[in-house]
Amino acid sequence: MSGDLVLQIILTVAAGLVGVGLYGALSQQSIVMIMMGLELALNGVLLAGGAAWYFLAPQRPDAQMLIVVTLVVMAVEMAMGFAVTIAIYRTRQVDMVDMAADLKG
């Protein structure tokens, strides 16, 4: 199996993860579930970064750095998301984004 074909298949899997994550992030009402969708999309980015390192440029550390940065972004997003969820819950007793649409329009 040529390396190109394997790379393309793995990137398709990563695209699938991004698509499913995007669906979750847009469709869910609860903040925690939205964050899970975003995490899934970043999971796809993680996979794509690993495939890019192995199949395209294994002599350069750039793709590994991309993976490290993605992991950090996941951690930051989760921490801030939970902090915001707690803050909203404290004031409004809800955790759904439909009730947090103050900036809309």
Place this chain on the structure above:
Amino acid sequence: MSEVLPQPATSVSAWGLAPAVLAVVTAGLLLGLVFAAVDRAIVTGRGFRAGGEPLRSSARLLLEQPRTTLAPDRLLWRVGGATVLVTAVLAVAVVPLGERTLWSTSADLVWFNAMEALLWAAVWLVGWGPNSLHALVGGYRFLAQGLAYELPLMFSLIGVGVAAGSLRTTDVVAAQSGLWFVVTMPVAFVVFVASASAFAFWGPFAAPAGADIAGGVTSELSGVDRLLVSAGRAVFLGVTAAMSVALFLGGQSGPWLPGFGWYALKTVAVIVALVWCGRRLPVLRPDRTVEVAWTVLVPVTLLQTLVVSVLVLSGFYA
């Protein structure tokens, strides 16, 4: 995959795949048995006669009729219970037995840490699964306790990696040929062994399985599930004692006995010391250990890592 020029010493390359896996699994279970036997011997004060008790209770648990609760989450419950023992045995893969680990990757120490993190999530699952109040309370106590010990444990492992210049266990053992690491990083050694009892919720950190919540995460376990979780705890404690010997006490080095004899002797000594100290302390409350861990242990382990880094830069370990 990629070519590695000098092959690191793995037991797979020396003994073949199946014998190496069998040896590693047996060693893990044996370490757990030794820990449980020493624990029984010291707690009951009856010495060697109490050492056979773990085998008897294992046989009893295998034959016990399993109980269940109302509407448990069976999938998560079983997965959690099995994961406790599986991660314990997987952690043995990076412990050097006979100077060889089952596999030797460039991130062995992080693998050990990852297995312990999976155990952390698995014990919560064991608390969540049975749909029982006491088990859930125990699971949440264990999560809080995990937040306490996780960072100091990671910093001690980082100190070891920095001093050895590598995350590979065989490199760490080789780097101690001049001087054992426990001499230059005693705090890391103590934290490492103490966090073993914390992530196995044993001894002073047994609040998740405490008597005040009817046994906590272990309250609804019965039969084979109970055996798996108890065995997993004991194996993890024994394996961490063996790992601490490899990481801090020089592995197999010693004057007269053959290498493996010294390794076994040191492991048993660490286990006896751990059980002796652990059984003399009262059970600590997780909300108190969290504050102590974050305000005392994290700065202390950071300072320890700083000392180790300064020693590395000054060429002490070269």
Place this chain on the structure above:
Amino acid sequence: MAELSGWAIGAVAALGVTAIGMGIAVFSVDSMARATFALLGSFLAVAGILLVFDLVYLAVVTALMMTIEMAIMAVFMIMFMMNPAGLMPMSMVHNKRGSAGAGAVVFIVLVIGVWTVDWPTRDGQPPADSTRQLGEAIMGSHMLVMLVIGVALLATILAGTVLATARGRYDRFGADLRATRPDDPVGGGLRR
């Protein structure tokens, strides 16, 4: 040509299917605890694929970090959501068709890009030690990235704590900040 052996490709395929299957399970199961651990399963599958690529350190760090994150997420999930055990069927979605459409469109665009781009040839062999390559990059050529990450994480810690706690220092030490001991509802272990 990348030399992945036959069983390595099979393992990657199986893990890829697992990752996507678990990802779909996140949004289709009723039990919130199962959704969280399905997401963890997806992450562990991707970590397995990274292991096949000889990115050992990154694979193990991904598994470690994501396990801890998912356990914390389980706590929040059960704290906030009303059907944590999935004992009754539940579906809390809005704009289901629109978001499915958006997800499908993004997937199709990415797939078209993946299969039509002229991928460059591989630039050399993987190094003997990918961990060392990453370590040398972090401490050498890409140190700016690590500095920025460090500051960003510090800012996150501070911002998260400020947002999450309801009590500030005036609640803890009194209106004139003169109390000797903080007035916390749960006493810690240090008796400060």
